[in-house]
Amino acid sequence: MASSTPPLSSQYSSNLLQLPLHSPQFRLILAGISLSQSKCGRVSLQQKSSDPLLRPIAAKEVGIRCFATEGESAGEVIVSKDEDDEVNGQDFSDGSAGSQRIPASGDSLSLGIREPVYEVVEVRSNGIVSTRKINRRHLLKSGGLRPRDIRSVDPSLWLTNSMPSLMVREYAILLNLGSLRAIAMQERVYIFNYNRKGGKAFIDTLLPRLNPKNMNGGPSMPFVLEVVEAALHSRIQRLENRLMDLEPRVQALLEVLPNRLTADILEELRISKQTLVELGSRAGALKQMLLDILEDTHEIRRICVMGRNCTLMKNDEMECSVPLEKEIAEEEEEEIEMLLENYLQRCESCHGQAERLLDSAKEMEDSIAVNLSSRRLEVSRVELLLQVGTFCVGIGALVAGIFGMNLRSYLEEHVFAFWLTTAGIFVGAVVGFFLMYSYLRKRKIL
Incomplete structure (x- = not known):
């Protein structure tokens, strides 16, 4: 009798079942395995009582490999059957078993690459500020973005994305203004590198705009436009403040240098000239970015239709389900153009002033070089x-x-x-x- 009936555990020990994790078939198989083991125990006891030469055969552990197919993640979880019918100490009745062990990204699992996690400051439209950690996949889903979009604001790639940019997507706007890197959405904005000067200045500029006490009963702008204006204002104001601090020093050096040619003064002139070159290049890059946006009406209209039941046609014409929304979007388009032109003028003024001071410093440097050459000639x-x-x-x-x-x-x-x-x-x-x-x-x- 023992030779004709093989143990049931040997039929399942070598099989690997590939089933969805939360499917009813998977639960049915687990119930069948438990029932079969209990039957094996009863049969072995009956055989022992009837025939003393026969001994019960212990059931081996059954290993079942399941592949989760829920959502977009394709992870792998190993479920082991132990003696107490417990599967890794987790309960599968709630439909969320093994979710902590399933990696968030199938690509990261197959390549062995850990998915990056960003620590950001989240500012909501009601002024609530919180610090949170968000992974790359969740950031892509929440903003409807693509991986190449995230690369433009990724702080770890600051060497390759140092140029300022303002990218408009369907549900988000990506801002890269040097030390300020942020993703603005309809109801929130994620700020990277919030501990740097650019991030702190942006938060200090944005929060007063979101305070209802500062509205004075006037019409408020959309949250996305408030974020864009606060970013441009904080960036250009920082450039203007640095230029205002540097201008008196350069003017004093230009007055002293013809009569005093010492090593300390020449070194201070060199440092001031280097700072002016940096300010001029940053202001010039920001000015070019604003010019590109103003020349591209499609990008401006994409900002206007964001969050509305409107679509852009191939000829950049807006079509809205409600006529009132189309009127509001057209008015916002004019406001955005005026806003960008205003900051373009400020940026151009800052760039022009930096260029003038730099030209004066270069002329003084040339004059010093001529003076030193004449002295060397006399010697x-x-x-x-x-x-x-x-x-x-x-x-x-x-x-x-x-x-x-x-x-x-x-x-x-x-x-x-x-x-x-x-x-x-x-x-x-x-x-x-x-x-x-x-x-x-x-x-x-x-």
Whole structure:
């Protein structure tokens, strides 16, 4: 009897079932396994009581591999059957078993890459501020974005996305203004790098705009436009403040430098010039971004139809289900253009002032270079004159050395020979010096 009836556990131990995690078939199989094990126990007890030579066969552990297909994530969970009929200590009756062990991204699981998690500050339209951690997939779903959109505001890619940008998508606006990186939606805005100066200045500018006490009963702008205006205002105001702090220092250096050429002043001029170059490049990049947006009416209209039952046709015409929404969208389009033009003028003024100060610093640097060159030329002329004089005196020393040798020339017997030789050496040195000087002046070397 024992040889004809194989144990039921051997029929399931080598099978791997691929079923949805929350399907009724999966629960039915688990119930069948439990029932089969209980039957095996009863049959073995009956056999033991009837035949003492037969022993009960212990059921082996059954391993079932299930692939979850819920949502967009395709993870893998291993369910083990132990002696107490408990599956990893989790209850499958609520339909959420194994959700903590299923990775959020099937691509991350297959590639072995950990999905990035961003720590952001969330500012809601009612002014509530909170810090939260959000993963990449949830951010893509909540904003209707694509992975390449996230790369434009990803703080970890600051080397590749350093240029300012304002990208408009169907449900979100992505802002990249240097140290300020944010994603604005209908009811909230996520701020990356909130501890940096750009993020702090943006939050300080945005929160007063969301306070109902500051509305003064006037019509309020949409939340997305408030975010865009606060971002542009905080960015341009930071550039203007830096320029206002730098301008007096540069003016003072320009007044002092012609008369005082010290190493400290020249180093301060170099640092100021480097700061002006940085300010000019940032203001110029921001100005170019605003110009590109103003020239692209399609992007402006995409901002206007955001959050409304409106669509843009191929000819950039707006079609709304409610005529009133179309009128409001057209009015907002004019407001957005005026808003961008206003900040474009401020940015252009800041860029022009930085360029003027930089040109003044460059002119002063050129003047200093000319002054130093003239001084070096004077030093070279004096050095050349000294070399000519040394050459002439060296010729006289040669004559003196010739007469100083212990050779008989019979001139030493006459007294006048000493004075004649000395006078000849001096006269020859002076004549040779003037001849060399006139030659150098004629060749325009001196």
